Amino acid sequence: MRDALTPAAQRLVDQAHRRAQARSSPLTEPGDLLAALADQPESKAGELLADHGLRAEELLSALGFSVANSDRVGPDESVAEPNVVPGEPPRDAEAPGKPTNEPPDSLDFRAVLNEARSIARRWDRNHPVSSEHLLLALVEYSLPLRTLLVRAGVQVEALVEAIRTLIHEDIGPIEVEDEPFRLDLGDAADDHELARILDASGNRAREALRVIEDYVRFALDDPMLTRRLKDVRHRLSQALAGLDDQTLLAARDTPGDVGTHIMTPEERLREHPRAVLTANFKRLGEALRTLEEYCKIRNVWLSGRFEVLRYDVYTLEKMVATAIRSQRGLGKARLYLLVGGLPTLGDLTWVVGEALEGGVDVVQLREKGVEDRVWLERAREVRLLTARAGATFVVNDRCDLARLAGADGVHLGQTDLTVRDARRLLGGAPLIGVSTHDPSQIRRAVLDAANYLGVGPVFPSGTKSFDSSEIVGLGLVRHAAETTTLPWFALGGIDESNLDDVLEAGARRVAVSGALLRAGSPRKVARSLKDRLEQAVAISSDEED
Numbered sequence: 001m002r003d004a005l006t007p008a009a010q011r012l013v014d015q016a017h018r019r020a021q022a023r024s025s026p027l028t029e030p031g032d033l034l035a036a037l038a039d040q041p042e043s044k045a046g047e048l049l050a051d052h053g054l055r056a057e058e059l060l061s062a063l064g065f066s067v068a069n070s071d072r073v074g075p076d077e078s079v080a081e082p083n084v085v086p087g088e089p090p091r092d093a094e095a096p097g098k099p100t101n102e103p104p105d106s107l108d109f110r111a112v113l114n115e116a117r118s119i120a121r122r123w124d125r126n127h128p129v130s131s132e133h134l135l136l137a138l139v140e141y142s143l144p145l146r147t148l149l150v151r152a153g154v155q156v157e158a159l160v161e162a163i164r165t166l167i168h169e170d171i172g173p174i175e176v177e178d179e180p181f182r183l184d185l186g187d188a189a190d191d192h193e194l195a196r197i198l199d200a201s202g203n204r205a206r207e208a209l210r211v212i213e214d215y216v217r218f219a220l221d222d223p224m225l226t227r228r229l230k231d232v233r234h235r236l237s238q239a240l241a242g243l244d245d246q247t248l249l250a251a252r253d254t255p256g257d258v259g260t261h262i263m264t265p266e267e268r269l270r271e272h273p274r275a276v277l278t279a280n281f282k283r284l285g286e287a288l289r290t291l292e293e294y295c296k297i298r299n300v301w302l303s304g305r306f307e308v309l310r311y312d313v314y315t316l317e318k319m320v321a322t323a324i325r326s327q328r329g330l331g332k333a334r335l336y337l338l339v340g341g342l343p344t345l346g347d348l349t350w351v352v353g354e355a356l357e358g359g360v361d362v363v364q365l366r367e368k369g370v371e372d373r374v375w376l377e378r379a380r381e382v383r384l385l386t387a388r389a390g391a392t393f394v395v396n397d398r399c400d401l402a403r404l405a406g407a408d409g410v411h412l413g414q415t416d417l418t419v420r421d422a423r424r425l426l427g428g429a430p431l432i433g434v435s436t437h438d439p440s441q442i443r444r445a446v447l448d449a450a451n452y453l454g455v456g457p458v459f460p461s462g463t464k465s466f467d468s469s470e471i472v473g474l475g476l477v478r479h480a481a482e483t484t485t486l487p488w489f490a491l492g493g494i495d496e497s498n499l500d501d502v503l504e505a506g507a508r509r510v511a512v513s514g515a516l517l518r519a520g521s522p523r524k525v526a527r528s529l530k531d532r533l534e535q536a537v538a539i540s541s542d543e544e545d
């Protein structure tokens with residue numbers, strides 16, 4: 001796929017490659033891009049960084065570069081960037097002029113570009129990636145870089161908010177090509193009909209969206225989904241601004257609308273808030289479809305904006321449905337055990353039995369390097385034990401074995417099968433958990449409709465070794481607590497000695513391995529961890545009341 005970048009964004013990417021080359025790195029890393037951004041105060045993103053307190057020299061030196069500007073390699077290019085100008089041909093990443101012999105992109109660097117692309121395209125499928133998109137993607141993708149920014153004086157939360165606002169503004173009022181979209185009510189009966197249809201469906205879409213927002217905000221209480229819905233509302237208003245509201249109002253004739261008093265029995269009856277939610281997602285999709293279809297008569301471009309919104313709403317519907325289902329399915333689960341690598345089946349049976357007696361809610365079988373048949377035998381054993389205890393059973397990595405053993409779900413890491421492919425194999429019902437190591441992976445997993453998340457490694461682990469740079473610390477725990485209500489389990493090196501820190505950072509579910517497998521009495525340790533988790537839940541719900 002060829003990347004569409006604004007010229008300024010392209011220059012920043014080129015600059016990042018040159019920086020990587022200058023430090024003789026085999027790969028271009030996200031830090032090279034951040035250095036390029038920090039060193040370009042005249043770019044829009046550079047300006048934002050400066051406005052939010054960046055001490056550029058400090059950041060550059062933390063990134064391994066010397067003084068500001070002195071590390072620029074190649075011609076001193078200005079990246080002064082007008083906001084993305086609609087109609088300006090975006091420069092292609094593979095266009096001639098790209099520096100040669102540059103270090104190839106690391107996986108992380110590529111992930112940042114992908115993230116920037118998906119942020120840019122949320123608004124419009126053809127929107128090019130600008131420097132602000134790159135900066136937002138960097139901050140959201142990489143917790144270590146976010147931390148470096150904080151250390152270099154940047155108020156990151158405010159910066160993110162400012163970029164988001166700017167991106168919204170950047171879209172600007174709907175500009176209709178050629179003639180503005182005005183419906184002449186003078187003589188054309190067709191236009192009058194069209195105005196009534198568009199007016200009614202615009203109102204229907206707005207109302208349905210508000211009903212959905214209220215559920216997500218007050219019943220689900222999910223900040224990330226609430227923000228996405230707010231984005232949709234904002235874009236819907238902008239798209240509707242492309243219709244001349246004076247004309248629509250003039251065409252409105254509510255008392256004369258033959259549909260006003262017609263209500264089907266289903267419309268009268270709503271058994272519970274979820275039924276209201278489902279009905280309104282349906283209503284919103286239908287209203288957007290109507291807007292899309294009827295706008296085609298006059299303005300295909302405007303129609304396309306409603307089409308993009310409709311697809312986004314379908315995705316959101318799935319995300320909201322998954323969040324509800326997951327909250328219900330794993331709602332009460334607090335303590336999660338990862339078990340594997342034990343010498344015998346007998347050891348496995350004993351540890352899992354003890355852990356379940358101590359109150360473990362979820363058991364994951366995590367074997368590495370055992371033969372498939374042995375793995376399956378162990379999985380079937382854990383299935384039996386968990387079924388008897390009424391606990392949830394998850395298989396790590398392997399969808400095939402999860403299915404054969406009749407597990408409740410599978411757990412996937414960032415390099416395992418994707419949620420989408422796992423769903424193809426397992427169908428809609430099984431739980432799918434995803435490991436996340438930074439804010440953008442959390443967001444991606446929610447978007448992919450994962451059922452729960454693993455968030456970590458919070459501390460160094462005795463079960464799996466990590467480089468110190470991979471330890472996410474309590475920062476990511478706080479971030480998860482602030483952004484999602486999808487069930488998530490903090491993990492990595494958690495035990496009785498540090499549980500309070502993890503709880504204080506906002507976790508209410510933890511996954512442990514060594515703390516139980518290495519305990520003399522897994523049952524007692526599990527009981528103590530579980531009691532403390534439940535106590536924390538009780539205290540925080542008292543505080544909310």
Ligand SMILES: Cc1ncc(COP(=O)(O)OP(=O)(O)O)c(N)n1
Pocket residue numbers: 336338364366396397411412413414415416433434435436453454455464489491511
């Ligand atoms: C609950 C939970 N969270 C994270 C992981 C780690 O998964 P992954 O990154 O795929 O690493 P491996 O466990 O496969 O080594 C997990 N297993 N469970």
Ligand SMILES: Cc1ncsc1CCOP(=O)(O)O
Pocket residue numbers: 338456457458460461462463464491492493494511512513514515
């Ligand atoms: C598999 C894995 N992934 C992140 S931390 C971890 C191991 C958790 O085990 P422990 O609780 O012993 O650190």
Ligand SMILES: [Mg+2]
Pocket residue numbers: 396397411412413416
């Ligand atoms: Mg894995």
